[in-house]
Amino acid sequence: MGHHCCSKQKVKRGLWSPEEDEKLIRHIITHGHTCWSSVPKLAGLHRCGKSCRLRWINYLRPDLKRGCFSEQEERTIIDLHRILGNRWAQIAKHLPGRTDNEVKNFWNSCIKKKLISQGFDPNTHNLLSRTTSTTHHQNNKKKANNYTSVFTIYETSLSSTKQVSMDMIKASLAALSTNSPHTNGVPEYQRSLSRLYESLVLTSTAYNYKNHVPTTTNIENSNLATCIDYKNQSTSNNLSSSSSCLTPTEFGIINENCMWAVTGFDPNNNGHEEMQLVHEQEGEQVQLQENICQEEVYKVNDHEFNKNGRIVENITYDDRANFDFEFVDSALMMPCGIYTNVSSIDQLAWDC
DNA sequence: AAAAAGCACAACCGCTTGCGG
DNA sequence: ACCGCAAGCGGTTGTGCTTTT
Numbered sequence: 001m002g003h004h005c006c007s008k009q010k011v012k013r014g015l016w017s018p019e020e021d022e023k024l025i026r027h028i029i030t031h032g033h034t035c036w037s038s039v040p041k042l043a044g045l046h047r048c049g050k051s052c053r054l055r056w057i058n059y060l061r062p063d064l065k066r067g068c069f070s071e072q073e074e075r076t077i078i079d080l081h082r083i084l085g086n087r088w089a090q091i092a093k094h095l096p097g098r099t100d101n102e103v104k105n106f107w108n109s110c111i112k113k114k115l116i117s118q119g120f121d122p123n124t125h126n127l128l129s130r131t132t133s134t135t136h137h138q139n140n141k142k143k144a145n146n147y148t149s150v151f152t153i154y155e156t157s158l159s160s161t162k163q164v165s166m167d168m169i170k171a172s173l174a175a176l177s178t179n180s181p182h183t184n185g186v187p188e189y190q191r192s193l194s195r196l197y198e199s200l201v202l203t204s205t206a207y208n209y210k211n212h213v214p215t216t217t218n219i220e221n222s223n224l225a226t227c228i229d230y231k232n233q234s235t236s237n238n239l240s241s242s243s244s245c246l247t248p249t250e251f252g253i254i255n256e257n258c259m260w261a262v263t264g265f266d267p268n269n270n271g272h273e274e275m276q277l278v279h280e281q282e283g284e285q286v287q288l289q290e291n292i293c294q295e296e297v298y299k300v301n302d303h304e305f306n307k308n309g310r311i312v313e314n315i316t317y318d319d320r321a322n323f324d325f326e327f328v329d330s331a332l333m334m335p336c337g338i339y340t341n342v343s344s345i346d347q348l349a350w351d352c
Numbered sequence: 353a354a355a356a357a358g359c360a361c362a363a364c365c366g367c368t369t370g371c372g373g
Numbered sequence: 374a375c376c377g378c379a380a381g382c383g384g385t386t387g388t389g390c391t392t393t394t
Contacts, residue, residue, distance in 0.1 A: 015362070015388070037379070053380075054363065089382060100382070105361050 012046045016055055020045055024052055025060055058101045065097025069106055077103060078111060082125045 016024075027043035033056065036049035045052060069077070073095055080091045088100035088107075095103065112122040119127055 013364075035379075049379085050365095051363075057381095058362070086383065101362075104383075109360055 011040075011048045011051070013051070016059075020047070021055070021060060024055060028056055028060075058099045063097060064099065069098075069110075073098070074106075074111065077107060078115075078125075081107065081111075081122075085123075 036053040088104040092100040115122040
């Protein structure tokens with residue numbers, strides 16, 4: 001059975017001969033390919049247009065690199081696959097001279113097996129045991145906290161870096177929201193978040209969903225707006241603006257050692273108000289975020305709580321909450337659990 | 353040496369998307 | 374709004390080479 005586009009024609013299938021390649025190359029170089037369906041006839045080939053197009057794109061194009069993938073390319077593919085999934089064409093766009101087919105084959109024949117052999121789920125990029133625990137948790141059971149993600153954050157006041165776990169960030173936000181004093185009418189936790197936000201500006205890139213498409217944005221230059229609706233408080237609108245009155249060197253609220261002292265947060269106290277991040281009621285982004293929320297079980301300094309617990313009962317995310325910690329977490333963390341060098345991802349130009 | 357298994361990669365298939373009529 | 378066509382895309386299959394038994 002031939003393609004639908006050429007079902008009435010008698011076309012050759014299977015591997016291309018050097019003669020056929022030669023004919024196609026000569027034709028494309030001379031005439032271009034404004035319409036692939038007309039190429040076979042004009043080039044004197046007994047192939048369908050679709051087959052010609054594929055042969056050209058995947059094999060004959062002069063700008064193809066071919067040969068083995070470099071270590072850097074492999075790294076890039078893993079990085080991108082972690083973010084994009086099986087969108088081979090999108091991934092290939094970031095690898096000059098490589099085709100989607102080539103990337104796909106390389107993934108299926110090499111990388112996939114390598115990840116599996118190292119104990120990682122090639123689909124989720126998580127440790128296989130972590131996947132299991134997540135699935136487990138999705139069945140309303142407690143998530144094992146054997147693995148966490150770690151951000152390296154530059155603390156400007158000390159001119160040094162520090163490691164901050166994803167769980168710490170979440171826990172701190174939750175803690176701050178429950179006990180947040182106000183300064184000049186602005187909840188302190190928002191200020192803290194702003195400081196965290198500014199710290200991340202100094203070190204890397206944030207990932208910004210726009211129209212449900214991940215967009216790489218340097219926070220510094222973005223109009224990143226995060227809206228956290230502190231229950232019974234007026235809705236905050238823009239972290240950028242709220243942070244503008246802050247000294248950018250005040251970061252330090254996310255500090256594992258002093259967190260409880262700073263926030264006064266007691267995870268066993270059930271008298272706190274809930275943090276609620278408002279969100280738009282439609283779109284897959286919301287669905288994604290909700291899925292993420294379903295996973296959350298925080299464990300900090302041996303204190304454990306989750307969104308269904310007494311402390312934090314309802315965490316969702318504003319669709320304007322473009323600073324998506326989960327996405328940053330997802331984007332930055334390599335299968336080995338160590339954060340990748342963000343610079344490679346900085347280069348990405350997402351196609352929206 | 354020969355058959356079987358494994359592997360890489362080229363090519364195909366079918367679905368989706370975009371666009372013009 | 375609908376239809377048909379071309380192109381794009383991702384999953385799957387086919388083919389030929391290499392390695393193993």
